[in-house]
Amino acid sequence: MGRGKIEIKRIENSTNRQVTYSKRRNGILKKAKEINVLCDAEVSLVIFSSTGRMSEYCSPSTTYISLSSVFFSLVLCACYTYICMMGFGLKCEKIDKGVGQVSEGFREEFLSSEVDRVRKENDNMQIELRHLKGDDINALQPKELIPIEEALQAGLEGVRAKQASLHLVFL
Amino acid sequence: MGRGKIEIKRIENSTNRQVTYSKRRNGILKKAKEINVLCDAEVSLVIFSSTGRMSEYCSPSTTYISLSSVFFSLVLCACYTYICMMGFGLKCEKIDKGVGQVSEGFREEFLSSEVDRVRKENDNMQIELRHLKGDDINALQPKELIPIEEALQAGLEGVRAKQASLHLVFL
């Protein structure tokens, strides 16, 4: 993608390598952001240059900040590592042998179904919200549009009535 | 980079979105591999499609695991990754098989915090929905009413435009 074609192999000239790294890193980060926006994809990207400098991108929408327990983080971290390593068929014995944990099946089962339930509720609301905002309505039948229109109309009237009353107060 | 220029915003047509996702995901994965080879960079990339399918790439070297101080920086990403996976209801068999007890142990902890998170999300959406429907707006400040009104107005216009286009078809 430049003046000349290059072979995909380690760039021996270190200056060149550094320059190419910067450019390509920016390119990848940009593309990561684009696919997130264009396609609703979640992306987690971490790049280390050969000098150890790190760049990263995580798509927004995340709530990991709320997970404050350090222990928890470490476990997740280990987990992530494990995923990466498994990708290359490596075994991570440390994790296997690591902390033994007693798990109480019932509570977990409850939590699991609760997560499912709340998530479903979430999905439905998200769809409703989208529709109210005029998104994703192309797939809808004419009939289905009517209640949406009515809801919007009613909402608008409500808000405007409220605004009008506030306005009176200010006069 | 195609027949036409596109704006970087959510692709509404879901078929298109899926197609674009596949193509761009392959593109990013390719570039991740290239920067790894060309520039000796370590890359860790995880992408989830909106349907929850995961793709990942980790550069072959696993040396970063030993760089524990730097690696610690990955914790946030790790959390994020794990949440994504759970968030899409994926069963990560690799983890379950490999880590066994450990994964079960923190799965519960995860589920617990996940229930909290999703519930919070639920609450927020519920509030937004209520406001759009004209409920609970008495407590709002005039300023806060404006975006609501605008959203309603925009939504209404969207729905009516859609209805108009459908109407044309029926004539």
Next chain:
DNA sequence: CAGGCTATGTATAAGTC
């Protein structure tokens, strides 16, 4: 819906300052 096909938009290798 998954796989090809091109015209076209982007990324970027190499060059310049």
Next chain:
DNA sequence: TGACTTATACATAGCCT
């Protein structure tokens, strides 16, 4: 070393099957 330019290779949007 970094910022900017340019010619080229590459990625991909819109089609088509």
